[in-house]
Amino acid sequence: MSFTYFHHNRPEKARIRTLLVLSLLGLSTVFSSCDKNEQEGYPATMQVFNALDDGLALYTNLSGAHPIRYNASLQIRNKLYDQRNNLLYLDKPMQRVEFYSSKDTMPDDRPVLSVEADLQKSGIYSLFLFHEKSNAASLLVKDNVPPINRSDSSTHLRFANFSETQSISVNIKGAPNGSFVANLAYKSMSDFVELEANVSVQDYIFEIREQATGNLLGSFTTTGLNPRNNFPGAVNNWIFKSNTLVFTGKPGAAFPNNYRTIVMNHR
Structure with missing residues (x-):
């Protein structure tokens, strides 16, 4: 009985082993593809500081379209910094970042400032916005943030x-x-x-x-x-x-x- 049972299930076990191997190969391909996409992604980071001297909060727009959805846009508060709002992840070597005030809601309104950022892959940047709304200007700086020194506080x-x-x-x-x-x-x-x-x-x-x-x-x-x-x-x-x-x-x-x-x- 056991001898007959062994031969009867041998093709079935071989089929299961084949399916397992194919599944593992498929997963390997998926992970390899994900890893490749992550490595080929561009993300540069940009920290935005709103130093405008008229107290305006600004709203970011990366799409180039207007009017923007203010309730879904990151608010860059005036002379405050919070990474949850002020830190942008950008995935293009040339990225236009536009900043609108909350009062600019009409389709033909222009942004307070439009910045064409030339970014290096995985670069870390600080963007400072200054002057006032009528003559707003920007300064983009590529940062070299020091590594953490864990050997000493x-x-x-x-x-x-x-x-x-x-x-x-x-x-x-x-x-x-x-x-x-x-x-x-x-x-x-x-x-x-x-x-x-x-x-x-x-x-x-x-x-x-x-x-x-x-x-x-x-x-x-x-x-x-x-x-x-x-x-x-x-x-x-x-x-x-x-x-x-x-x-x-x-x-x-x-x-x-x-x-x-x-x-x-x-x-």
Whole structure:
């Protein structure tokens, strides 16, 4: 009985083995195709900072069509940064990015700004929008974000000057004027600087000054840098992170155009 049973099912077992092999080959082809598509994809990333001096929120449009669906478009809030809205993934080497204000709802309205971005594959970019709606301009920068240094607790910081009235200098409180950044011109950025961020450091207090006179324009504190000062489980926005501190504002102006420093996080 067992001998007859063995021969009766041998073709069936062979057929099952064949089906399994073919299925595995099919899955291998699918995964290979997916991997190939992912490698051939372009995604560059663009972090957008809205530094316009008239308080406008902007809405992104990548399609080139108008009117756009404002309820489905990313809102770039004025002089605030949130990666959920301000970080774009772009899949073309030449990408037009248009920005509309919420009041521009008619089909013939033009964008506040239209940017033709020439992007490198897998490149990381920052796009700054500045001036006012009537004369809006942009600055696209290819970033070189420092790698994470896991061997030591540290943070990487740089300053960007979008306060159009003057060049600025930056020092850590108690250090000489301009010792952290010197003569940072309007619409320019410093290099990233690595700073210690271990438990021996409380917070860094940066003083932003007018380059020509040394007058203090504002200050910024890295609140929460020391993990001992945070609640258990709280996210530390500084250790093993890279941030751009964007300085904006005009002398004597009211909110939102008063002097302010806003954190633009890169990871």
